[in-house]
Amino acid sequence: MARRSDSSRTMATSVPTSSRRKTGRRSPLASVALLLIGLLATGGAYAAFTTSASASTPASEQAQVSEGKKLFEANCATCHGLGAVGTAGVAPSLVGVGPAAVDFQVGTGRMPMAASGPQAEQKPTQFTNTQIAALAAYVGSLAPGPAIPSADSLKGGNVSTGAELFRVNCAMCHNVAGAGGALTEGKYAPPLTGVTAKHVYEAMVTGPQNMPVFNNLNITPKDKAAIVAYLQYLDSHPSPGGLDLGNLGPVSEGLFVWIFALGAIVVVTIWLTAKPN
Structure with missing residues (x-):
């Protein structure tokens, strides 16, 4: 009887052990660990990708600035000095004029000047678009200044609003039809026919030659786009009255x-x- 009770006691203790082995469950901590591992792997991969992408952008910008510096020293430093700090009585400093000023002056051929005079005249450009962008990037890296306008900022202007703004702010020099006009001491306001929208916008924000600067407090970006739209309208619509006599x-x-x-x-x-x- 004692032996039977011992065997039964052994069976009683062995049955629960085998059942636990068959129906064993995964610990909740294992699921949490797997989730953390997945999140860390995903985050690490994303961080590595974004770091490499952001590292390449400054490198390309730095290469453009370096190229612009070489072009500046070879073509512009004679007048504007090394570092674009200007030279007394010859050329002004370009520190702080911004990329927009360089894009306008060089993109319209006004710079480099062919000869000293009361005003830089428009002429064919001497640089490619890539070289102009490099020069603008270099001067823009010296100090903050007006940026080159985006294509979207030049669109959507109201023509009638632009005509009113042009008559109030620009017509006294450029003529109501943008035909230009004479100023004092051999200077003049150039005609605005055929001028690209980008260069018109850049002229307003940088004030080249004798033109005043129209910042965003004077004329908002939306109103600048309206003036651009008005000038484009004049280019695309000839005078309805017949012979315009130069729009003078x-x-x-x-x-x-x-x-x-x-x-x-x-x-x-x-x-x-x-x-x-």
């Missing part, structure tokens, strides 16, 4: 009528009265 305004048109039309009438009158004699 009513004074030139009245003078034309007075000299040529009335002169022709006087000549015909003299001829008719003199013919019978």
Whole structure:
């Protein structure tokens, strides 16, 4: 009887052990550990990718600035000095003018100047677009300044609003139709026909030559886009009144009528009265 009870006691203790082995469960800590491992692996891969991508961007920008510095020292430093700090009585400092000023002056051929004069005249450019961008990047790296406008900032302007703003802020020098006009001491406001939208915008934010600077407090970016739209409208729509006489305004048109039309009438009158004699 004692042996039977011992065997039964052995069976009683062995059965729960085998059942636990068959129905064993994974610890909750294992799931948490796997989740943490997955998150760390994903985060590490993303961090490595973004770090490599961000590291390549400054490297390319630095290469562009370095190229622009070489171009500047070879073509511009004679007048503007090393480091673009300017030279007394020859050329101003370019520190702080921003990339937009360089893109306008070099992109329109005004710089480098062919000869010293009261005003830099527009002429064919001497640099490629890549070289102009490099020069702008170099000057922009010297100090903060107006940036080159994006393509989106030049679109969507209201033509009628732009016409009103142009008459108030620009027509006294450039003429209401953008035909340009004379200023003092041999200077002039250039005609705005055929000027690209980017260069018009850059001229407003940088104030080249004798032009004042129109910052965002004077004329908002939206209003600048409206002025650009108005000038583009003038380029694409010829004068509806026929011969525009250079768009120089009513004074030139009245003078034309007075000299040529009335002169022709006087000549015909003299001829008719003199013919019978």
